[in-house]
Amino acid sequence: MDNAGSHAGPGTATATGSAPDTGNPDDPGPDSGSDPGPGLDPDSGIGTGTGTGTGTNVTPKVNMSMNMSTGGAPAAAPAPPLAIRLALPVDAPAIAAVHLASRQVTMPYLPPQRRTHAEVTRWIREIVLPQCHTVVAARGAEILGYASVRGELLDQLYLRPDVRRAGIGSLLLAAARRHRPAGLSLHVFQLNTEARAFYAHHGFRVVATDDGSANMENLPQLTLRWTPAAAPVPPRGTP
Numbered sequence: 324m325d326n327a328g329s330h331a332g333p334g335t336a337t338a339t340g341s342a343p344d345t346g347n348p349d350d351p352g353p354d355s356g357s358d359p360g361p362g363l364d365p366d367s368g369i370g371t372g373t374g375t376g377t378g379t380n381v382t383p384k385v386n387m388s389m390n391m392s393t394g395g396a397p398a399a400a401p402a403p404p405l406a407i408r409l410a411l412p413v414d415a416p417a418i419a420a421v422h423l424a425s426r427q428v429t430m431p432y433l434p435p436q437r438r439t440h441a442e443v444t445r446w447i448r449e450i451v452l453p454q455c456h457t458v459v460a461a462r463g464a465e466i467l468g469y470a471s472v473r474g475e476l477l478d479q480l481y482l483r484p485d486v487r488r489a490g491i492g493s494l495l496l497a498a499a500r501r502h503r504p505a506g507l508s509l510h511v512f513q514l515n516t517e518a519r520a521f522y523a524h525h526g527f528r529v530v531a532t533d534d535g536s537a538n539m540e541n542l543p544q545l546t547l548r549w550t551p552a553a554a555p556v557p558p559r560g561t562p
Contacts, residue, residue, distance in 0.1 A: 403463035405491070407498050410457040410469060415448035416440070417466035418459065422447070425481035432514050433540060451479065458498045460491045470495040472502050477509040496525055506550040513543045522547050 410418060419440055426433060438446075451457060455471035455478055468482035468491050477499050482492055499507060509527070511518050531546035538544060 405460060405462050405467070405494070407458055407460055407494050410452060410459045412448050412452060414459055414461075414466055414469075415452065416444045418447050418451075418457075418469050419443040421466060421468060421483050422479070422481050424484060428484045429517065430512070430515060432512075432542070455479070456502050458495065458502075460495055467491055468495055470499050472499050472507070475503055475506060475508055477507050480509075492521065493525070500549070500551075504551065506548065508546060508548045510538075510544050510546055512540070513545055519545070519547075522549075525549065 423436060423440060423443055427436065451471055455473045457469060457471040457479075459466050460468040460482075466483075467486045469479065470477065471479040477496075480492065480495055480499070482495075507527075508530070509522070511522065513519075513532075527547040527549045529545050530548040533544055533546075535542040535544060
């Protein structure tokens with residue numbers, strides 16, 4: 324299952340308290356966007372659900388060469404390979420579009436979005452990117468999802484809705500784990516069952532619960548934690 328969308332998101336307290344919260348431009352969104360968010364798993368479908376998603380979709384280049392003897396149609400060029408890379412300030416508008424669309428589609432129980440795309444873009448560029456280790460899933464010019472880690476907190480993990488269930492959320496989560504190999508925590512709304520299933524599938528366990536009084540949405544949430552398994556101890560006498 325690949326449901327990215329953790330709500331370890333804006334506005335919720337971090338599990339470690341190691342850094343100031345990046346906040347959410349509209350509401351705390353602790354549903355991993357890390358409340359996979361990240362609407363988080365492409366497999367489980369926490370995505371943005373807008374079809375075009377980020378607004379960065381580009382028309383695929385067309386290979387105009389064709390077999391004239393058979394009258395075949397022009398063959399479309401193969402899609403660019405998927406890459407997980409560090410986010411850049413220029414990516415902020417596309418990341419903001421993913422964030423907004425994913426929360427709207429995967430967390431319909433949240434209050435209506437009050438912030439504009441421009442406001443969320445500014446939040447990404449001025450708050451999230453400077454304060455978090457942020458990676459994006461990109462295919463050519465398209466941004467398909469992103470994940471942000473602040474300290475040991477998976478603060479954001481969101482996917483474009485139309486690319487869910489394709490393994491992209493798992494790739495973003497793997498990148499976050501490589502950044503923090505000693506362990507990760509995140510917050511997820513109890514209502515976000517798809518995100519909870521995604522993280523459970525990837526070894527996260529519930530370590531705390533609260534009634535939602537500490538987040539802007541006033542929704543009960545869970546704190547999840549992943550810790551790598553300890554390496555087996557070789558038996559005595561093993562060379």
